Amino acid sequence: MAEQPWTERFRPRTLREVVGNEEAKDRFLEWLRSWEDGIPEKRAVLLYGPPGVGKTSLVVAAANDLGYDLLEVNASDYRTAKRLKEILGRASTQQVTVTGRRRLILIDELEGLSGREDRGGVEAILDLIRETRAPIILVATVYTSLREAWERKLRELMKLSLPIELRPIPVVEVIERLREIASRVGVEVEEEVLEELAIRSEGDLRTAINDLEAVARGRRRITLQDLEALGLRDRQLYAEEALRRLFTAKTLQEAKGIISSTQLNYDELIDWIYENIPYILDDPRELSEALEALARADIHKARAERSQAYRLLKYMFDELAGGVALSLERSQGLLGVVERHLRAMGIPLSLLKLEERPEGVSIAPVRYLGGDTWRRVNMAVRSLGGSWDREGRRWIVGYLRPPRIALRYWWSREKRRMLKSISSKVASRMHISTSRAVRDVIPILKVIFQSDPEMAEGIAEWMELDGDEVKWLSKG
Amino acid sequence: MSSEMWVEKYRPKSLDEMINQEEIVARLKRFVEERNLPHLLFVGPAGVGKTTAILALAHDLYGPDYRNYIMELNASDERGINVIREKVKFFARTAPIGDVPFKILIMDEADSLTADAQHALRRTMERYTRTCRFCLIGNYSERIIEPIQSRCSIFRFSPLSEEDVKRCLRMIAEKEGVEVSPEGYDAIYEESRGDLRKAINLLQAAAAASGRRVDADVVYAVLGRVSPGRVREMIQLSLKGEFIEARELLRSLLIDEGMAAEDILRMIYSEIMRLDIPERLKVRLSDAIGEVDYRLTQGSRPEIQLSALLAKLVLVGEEMRGGGAALD
Numbered sequence: 001m002a003e004q005p006w007t008e009r010f011r012p013r014t015l016r017e018v019v020g021n022e023e024a025k026d027r028f029l030e031w032l033r034s035w036e037d038g039i040p041e042k043r044a045v046l047l048y049g050p051p052g053v054g055k056t057s058l059v060v061a062a063a064n065d066l067g068y069d070l071l072e073v074n075a076s077d078y079r080t081a082k083r084l085k086e087i088l089g090r091a092s093t094q095q096v097t098v099t100g101r102r103r104l105i106l107i108d109e110l111e112g113l114s115g116r117e118d119r120g121g122v123e124a125i126l127d128l129i130r131e132t133r134a135p136i137i138l139v140a141t142v143y144t145s146l147r148e149a150w151e152r153k154l155r156e157l158m159k160l161s162l163p164i165e166l167r168p169i170p171v172v173e174v175i176e177r178l179r180e181i182a183s184r185v186g187v188e189v190e191e192e193v194l195e196e197l198a199i200r201s202e203g204d205l206r207t208a209i210n211d212l213e214a215v216a217r218g219r220r221r222i223t224l225q226d227l228e229a230l231g232l233r234d235r236q237l238y239a240e241e242a243l244r245r246l247f248t249a250k251t252l253q254e255a256k257g258i259i260s261s262t263q264l265n266y267d268e269l270i271d272w273i274y275e276n277i278p279y280i281l282d283d284p285r286e287l288s289e290a291l292e293a294l295a296r297a298d299i300h301k302a303r304a305e306r307s308q309a310y311r312l313l314k315y316m317f318d319e320l321a322g323g324v325a326l327s328l329e330r331s332q333g334l335l336g337v338v339e340r341h342l343r344a345m346g347i348p349l350s351l352l353k354l355e356e357r358p359e360g361v362s363i364a365p366v367r368y369l370g371g372d373t374w375r376r377v378n379m380a381v382r383s384l385g386g387s388w389d390r391e392g393r394r395w396i397v398g399y400l401r402p403p404r405i406a407l408r409y410w411w412s413r414e415k416r417r418m419l420k421s422i423s424s425k426v427a428s429r430m431h432i433s434t435s436r437a438v439r440d441v442i443p444i445l446k447v448i449f450q451s452d453p454e455m456a457e458g459i460a461e462w463m464e465l466d467g468d469e470v471k472w473l474s475k476g
Numbered sequence: 477m478s479s480e481m482w483v484e485k486y487r488p489k490s491l492d493e494m495i496n497q498e499e500i501v502a503r504l505k506r507f508v509e510e511r512n513l514p515h516l517l518f519v520g521p522a523g524v525g526k527t528t529a530i531l532a533l534a535h536d537l538y539g540p541d542y543r544n545y546i547m548e549l550n551a552s553d554e555r556g557i558n559v560i561r562e563k564v565k566f567f568a569r570t571a572p573i574g575d576v577p578f579k580i581l582i583m584d585e586a587d588s589l590t591a592d593a594q595h596a597l598r599r600t601m602e603r604y605t606r607t608c609r610f611c612l613i614g615n616y617s618e619r620i621i622e623p624i625q626s627r628c629s630i631f632r633f634s635p636l637s638e639e640d641v642k643r644c645l646r647m648i649a650e651k652e653g654v655e656v657s658p659e660g661y662d663a664i665y666e667e668s669r670g671d672l673r674k675a676i677n678l679l680q681a682a683a684a685a686s687g688r689r690v691d692a693d694v695v696y697a698v699l700g701r702v703s704p705g706r707v708r709e710m711i712q713l714s715l716k717g718e719f720i721e722a723r724e725l726l727r728s729l730l731i732d733e734g735m736a737a738e739d740i741l742r743m744i745y746s747e748i749m750r751l752d753i754p755e756r757l758k759v760r761l762s763d764a765i766g767e768v769d770y771r772l773t774q775g776s777r778p779e780i781q782l783s784a785l786l787a788k789l790v791l792v793g794e795e796m797r798g799g800g801a802a803l804d
Contacts, residue, residue, distance in 0.1 A: 023556070023590065027592065030558075030596060270780070284717060284719075284791050284793075285791060287719060288784075295768075295771070295783075298780050299771050299781075301776075302776040302777075303775075427550065429481075430484060431527045431548060432584075433552045433553050433584065435552060436522075438733075439736070439739050440677065443701065443702035443733070444681045444702060447684060447685055447702065448681055459481060462480050
């Protein structure tokens with residue numbers, strides 16, 4: 001038997017395995033269950049959303065779990081009303097199949113219906129919905145940028161059915177799923193690789209799984225180098241180029257041009273800017289204004305995504321271009337940031353020669369510093385992300401640093417497991433939620449475990465903490 | 477020797493032991509006498525005895541093995557209303573044996589459920605009314621849909637008075653052999669206000685950290701190791717103009733501690749209100765915090781929003797040192 005692609009091989013069989021979109025899942029199931037009490041008001045559900053978020057998977061898994069016989073057609077395969085009615089007409093008048101199983105009708109790839117010649121197809125589907133005695137599920141892949149046009153086209157369908165939107169899968173959940181698949185196929189994958197694949201997929205689980213399969217081909221172990229070999233790491237160069245040009249732009253128009261021509265997506269661009277702003281703007285007012293502009297850009301972006309009104313993105317452009325890029329007037333750039341930082345650390349600038357070089361700001365001792373002072377300067381430089389260049393006998397602080405914001409999505413597996421298991425033990429014994437346990441109780445436990453072994457021992461026993469958990473709480 | 481967290485060890489077991497919320501306790505006792513119960517909705521801030529009250533009621537109603545008759549769910553920990561419904565179904569499918577014909581389902585943080593989920597919950601409540609009473613617990617009654625409110629007896633819990641909190645702390649300190657100075661009590665109350673759970677946890681951590689001799693310094697030292705203290709440090713760094721360090725601390729709170737942005741924001745707010753800065757700046761900052769709070773609900777990225785707020789604090793610090801007008 002030919003090997004199935006991983007996206008098929010690991011398609012969820014049960015609802016439990018369907019990743020993300022809990023709320024939408026609940027609404028869908030509620031609708032499907034309502035058929036048990038007779039034919040509901042809305043006889044069809046329209047599941048729509050970007051590619052790879054689990055629309056078809058949700059239907060297949062629900063049919064499996066709830067014991068439905070799934071009759072699946074592709075809308076675009078039956079472009080005429082007549083053909084659709086032939087195929088589905090009879091099925092839709094019967095609630096159960098000959099084998100006595102309840103029937104579920106899935107009309108997939110609804111987006112394939114387009115233009116005037118498919119008008120009949122839409123009409124036929126509308127008729128089907130009005131008359132059906134079996135639940136009908138319409139599935140449409142809607143690229144968010146095309147959503148408005150698409151909604152106009154399918155207005156009647158949206159009205160007659162219960163529209164449920166599926167959204168991109170959160171990065172953490174993509175990582176989780178990729179990890180699970182990797183372990184099932186027995187490939188060892190570095191966490192950073194999973195993270196990178198997940199972030200790059202932008203919530204499209206299918207793409208992420210396909211990418212994973214592509215890099216895994218012929219390998220037992222995947223490292224970040226393997227990924228780079230596949231050309232997925234050009235982003236850094238794009239970002240450096242874009243930021244350098246952005247912060248030297250003189251007009252709004254120029255800045256907007258730079259933003260719209262970069263190869264980075266908006267999230268990446270915002271991440272890079274966010275990471276680097278405090279190293280570029282040392283003037284407090286300019287720093288504050290630029291960060292506020294960035295925060296506003298981010299909110300415009302979030303609004304555009306939430307409301308699916310993509311025209312709102314142009315305000316994000318303006319904030320990024322005008323608010324962030326053009327904020328640099330008084331600030332001295334990285335040189336100013338370094339000076340300010342060293343001074344704040346109590347290091348006399350007379351000991352050092354600071355200058356801008358192509359690779360970054362160079363900090364060279366003007367005379368022998370002595371071990372203590374050297375260490376103090378070294379610490380101050382390192383907290384700016386710089387390091388000692390042994391050959392050049394000076395420190396270098398690079399102009400740009402890659403965003404670490406990605407870390408937010410990713411905790412070491414160990415740490416997440418630990419926090420999860422301790423917090424659920426705390427939650428059940430102290431009658432609180434796990435998030436409150438993380439917030440209010442675990443810090444208290446750490447203090448106790450780090451200072452009073454006797455009390456800690458008693459609590460450990462009461463909470464049935466295992467040795468690793470005790471160790472984790474006890475270390476600083 | 478196994479020993480509980482003090483919060484649990486000294487949690488009142490019976491309604492008779494509850495030291496506050498007298499009116500509520502009196503009404504709940506009547507339910508116990510009548511051996512009947514409506515659906516209940518308990519609302520009020522954290523740490524004022526909502527969960528304690530329903531557990532104590534169950535204890536008084538069913539006796540010492542009351543745990544067999546109740547189920548506790550926390551809405552914010554359950555994966556969707558369907559999971560909740562399945563659990564309720566399983567729990568409520570049979571009537572209990574004994575003279576009380578119903579079980580009690582306790583749903584904490586019910587106000588974190590979406591309106592849709594609450595509607596589904598209401599249908600479930602109705603379906604199992606014969607065998608199961610629901611006690612929904614939350615912070616705000618406005619976040620509970622009207623159809624649920626109208627089916628429940630609503631009990632509004634108020635924050636504990638300073639006197640009640642200190643009385644309770646004193647009782648525990650005495651039993652646990654902890655010496656606490658008056659300033660120590662003040663510091664604990666100052667931090668926890670009317671939230672008794674927080675106050676007792678803090679007392680326990682302070683006792684552990686000091687060999688059971690607690691004064692104000694010990695309390696502050698402990699606070700420096702738990703989140704409110706670190707938030708304070710982050711604010712101080714910002715005011716001193718150390719934005720990069722402040723942002724590192726923010727990241728550590730978000731990433732290492734796994735704290736929610738909303739919680740950090742709440743702490744920033746209460747810290748700012750306690751800061752020794754001109755009142756008009758407090759108002760401006762409150763406005764800025766309110767804006768961030770709203771933006772968090774709009775799906776923007778928490779770290780960026782919180783950082784922008786820290787940068788505003790940098791500006792305030794600058795003004796305080798005489799570097800021009802801030803926040804105009």
